[in-house]
Amino acid sequence: MKLLSLTDKLSLNKFLVNEGEPHIIIDKKACQTCTGKSCLTGCPAGLYSEQNGEIIVEWAGCLECGTCRIICNKKAIEWKYPQGGFGIIYRQG
Numbered sequence: 001m002k003l004l005s006l007t008d009k010l011s012l013n014k015f016l017v018n019e020g021e022p023h024i025i026i027d028k029k030a031c032q033t034c035t036g037k038s039c040l041t042g043c044p045a046g047l048y049s050e051q052n053g054e055i056i057v058e059w060a061g062c063l064e065c066g067t068c069r070i071i072c073n074k075k076a077i078e079w080k081y082p083q084g085g086f087g088i089i090y091r092q093g
Contacts, residue, residue, distance in 0.1 A: 006046055010061065017060045018086040023079065024059040024068070030076035031055045042071040064088055 031037075031054070039048040039055060044067060047058045057068075064087055069079035081087065 014089040016086045022059045023082045025078040027076040030074040034074045038071040039068050
């Protein structure tokens with residue numbers, strides 16, 4: 001059995017993105033005081049990155065699990081489900 005990469009696994013899903021209406025908002029001021037940055041490693045979709053000292057999230061590929069909101073010890077992530085009809089559509093399993 002061939003092991004799938006994260007990219008291969010995520011490509012099995014479909015996303016309906018509500019452009020301009022992010023369902024994840026980061027409090028950048030709170031992020032600046034964070035030393036652990038658990039969001040960078042905790043997101044199962046790998047959506048968080050650090051660019052020029054700032055945390056960036058690519059919310060359009062969100063799996064809607066809420067992990068980032070739970071693991072952020074600074075409570076710097078405002079997370080809610082996307083508006084009805086938008087978000088992830090699981091095609092397998």
